[in-house]
Amino acid sequence: MNHDLRACCAEFQIDGTYIDGGPYGTGHINDTYAVRSQTATGPVRHILQRINHNIFKDVPMLMDNIARVTEHLRTKLQDVPGVNPERETLTIIPTTDGSPYLKDENGDYWRAYIFIEGAQTYDEVQSEDQAYQAAFAFGTFQGYLLDLPPPRLVETIPDFHHTPKRFATLVEAIDADPCNRAAQARPDIESALAHEEMTGRLIRDLEAGRLSERVTHNDTKINNVMLDDATGRGICVIDLDTVMPGLVLYDFGDQIRTTTGTAPEDEQDLSKVRFQINMYEALVKGYLDAAGSFLTAAETDYLAFCGKLITFEIGIRFLTDYLSGDVYFKTHRPGHNLDRTRTQFEMVRQMEEQEEEMNAVVSSLR
Ligand code: ADP
Ligand code: GN1
Ligand code: MG
Secondary structure (H helix, E strand, O other), rough: OOOOOOOOOOOOOOEHHHHHHHEEOOOOOEEEEEEEEEEOEEEEEEEEEEEOOOOOOHHHHHHHHHHHHHHHHHHHHHHHOOHHHHHHOOOOOOOOOOOOOOOOOOOEEEEEEOOHHHHOOOOOOOOOHHHHHHHHHHHHHHHHHHHHHHHHOOOOOOOOOHHHHHHHHHHHHHOOOOOOOOHHHHHHHHHHHHHHHHHHHHHHHHHOOOOOOEEEOOOOHHHHEEEEEEOOEEEEEHHHOEEEOOOOHHHHHHHHHHEEEEOOOOOOOOHHHHEEEEHHHHHHHHHHHOOOOOHHHHHHHOOOHHHHHHHHHHHHHHHHHHHHHHOOOOOOOHHHHHHHHHHHHHHHHHHHHHHHHHHHHHHHHO
């Protein structure tokens, strides 16, 4: 759909005159645009996002979460020498009437952020150092949020990482098979059903009090952290829609899912998909350097297991969406969600094969 970005910008406290704007990034959920405005000191970019309100049902509440989290991060960052908080956390630009979001005449919700210049996101990690830096940044982010003042953040998507419920939803989609696609996915369905046993492990430990709830990001894929062009440092964790109460292990697991493979999330040639233990080691180092001081022994024990668990969880979400007719994730070709499913399941298979080696990495670094 074409949106009038100029008119939209005019609704926000964005200085200068609109120059141009266009789609930006490769996220699967929101519509993200980079817009440029001419100011007295030259062109300035902003991020403008149309928030997917089919998925995020209560946008005012979601924006309240993000405002609280970014304000808290800002107060922490102000005390760190040499840090510019406007580059190291997202900054919401309010609308001309002071609201953190805009609701337009179509019922669409929009928000604007300061554009973080001189840094980038990567869909695929290019070096061990990038893996280390990303994990350090996500660990630091969790650490800053340990003392977020009450009340509890609202769950923007309830049961987001409740893997057993995700599994039950998959089973419903297999039974209903509304698009007659189950036949094309028979081996994938068999593989999914064979893994039911592991789905409840972290949730059971949470319910039994062996793991604790913290404020977590919940969508820590590698392209949700910006790495500084000059220093390579992970400077800013972005995509804060799912910051809410959760388990740190799902955050670390999604870093494993998205940084240890040799191929993109939607690779069609599975022979190119290979789990790399050296990338895993870099992640564990980065994460423990940032979060080792607050992680419990029970959490550290799961730093290998969580990788295959969330990779399986995202795999069954892609499979559910394939069977349901591609209604949740953006897709760019027929069978896209099935390709994504297969890549995830191949990564799960390889992590299962190398779980001992992964646990040995954790033992040597903890
Ligand atoms: P989605 O929820 O669709 O994944 P994101 O919030 O992750 O949307 O934004 C999509 C992409 O836009 C990111 O991967 C990143 O490259 C870019 N981006 C988002 N926010 C900023 C920002 N404040 N500054 C610069 N780039 C950004
Ligand atoms: C979505 O928004 P994005 O593209 O960063 C999804 C994640 C999945 C991911 C898979 C709110 O993340 O849960 O892991 O796609 N976000 C939401 O690539 O569902
Ligand atoms: Mg994103």
